[in-house]
Amino acid sequence: MQQPPAPTQQAPSAPGAQPPPPAPAEQIQDAIDEATSGDRVIDTDRGKSHGLDKCPRCGSSDVHYRIESRALVCDYCRNEWNEDNAEKAFHLDTPIQELRGDHVASGAQDVQAGDSMVTIKCQGCGAEIVVKSDETLQARCHWCRQVLSINHQIPNGAVPDAVLPFTLTREQAVEQIKKFVDSRRTFANRTFVKEFVPDNVKGVYMPYMVVDGNLHTDLRGTGEITTRTYTVQRRVGKDQTVSERYWDASVHELGRSFDVLVNDLTAGSSRQYDRTDSSAATNYILDAVQPYDTREALVFNPNYLSRFTSERRDLDIDDLDERVEDKFLTIAREKARPTIAQYDRGVRWEREGVAIRGTRWITMYVPVWLYSYYQQTSKGSYVHYIAVNGRTGKTMGSVPVSHPRIFSLACAGGAVATAAAAVVGWGVFLTQGF
């Protein structure tokens, strides 16, 4: 029996089975998209329409995330609840070794430039409210005062797939920042010391891409193993010799090839906070407070953001994939280390490569308590961050220094060392002679 070619890519059906029902237009479009871009989309949209996002118990729209409860709280009836775990809800926990091709969550698709205005029809009173979606995902209805939310994904980078809510309170973060600066006061810039107010800390959600990778890597290089160590006496003067140490080595060409399964590798996806750019701010600080327990992330709901600020994602997968590939190579090199222990003189890796069998990309907001200090310099201003991981409390920062203060101590230390070395040197000179 000859079957007409199936419009969508499907597993071959068993003989005698019913022919598959004709696919709806939307599915065909999905299949075409899939065939042209090569990406498979993981739908993470909650499927709700824009507007009220109510408390499930009393129907109030006044909802915010309360850190102490680690839950969304209804301001009206005090009901507490959370969204589902994102990994489970989106089936992101399937084995990574089975990943083939690129799977991209719907919130991780390319950011579209253009109109960011979203008109929401209030389900309370019927009024139409315009929300600037690149600034906020929530607004209050002018008429009935209910909170309206952007409830499904818009391709402006502001709506991620998942969110990791704060668990560290503002007070705990202030304490961490104070401790960090207290141990760095002596040589700090004097203006900074005067102006430092740890309470000026902001709760910020930073956009990250979280990537799973099913990889195969191949490394080639040269390694050396010591075969003999010996000392040779060398004559330098009439009756003076020096002993010199020598090493004999055997040289090997080596190759290592293995499979690598990477779970939840993170890549910052905001241009302004890009780790590699520290020309205007100490962006490396934000990188250094990782890791985040990304497995605990929840399905995104804009109520998690109220009373916090959030940074919009403006880097796409295309902007990040080279960087992610570099990270895969770094991982490969790191993981090859235990296999080359016999090369005690070291290994010089000369060629490296990675085949990417499958990837999975989702976007996630992660929580940071961020203190920013704007240092006025001759070239303008430079931002020093002190960041506290909103989940673990891990703290890192940059404190502007007072160069004159470091200079004086270094001079004093250098002078003492010079004097001590002079005494020692003179002693050696006298005993060794000319």
Place this chain on the structure above:
Amino acid sequence: MDTILAAQVLLADGGSSEGGLFALALPFVVGPAVFGAIYGGIYRYYRNKDKRFGFERETDIQVGNLQAFDHHVGDKNRQRSATMSGANQDDPLQRVGRLEVR
């Protein structure tokens, strides 16, 4: 940093000959080295520019299906150093030539 490097070079050379003369130069090497170490150490402690997330160690990663080859290709005798030149096994961030893998 340069001063520390210079000091190391001089100290390494100093062992072989001209011990007496080197001893006289000692203060001019040790002084700047200590100056540089103090300056660099404090600056690093305050600014933390060297800090980064060690993703290659801290990410959840599984490896398997290892295939390895090791071919003896020769010997190098009378080497002056305990480590080979260009060793980079401890520097996974450094990229080397690319290999096509399938």
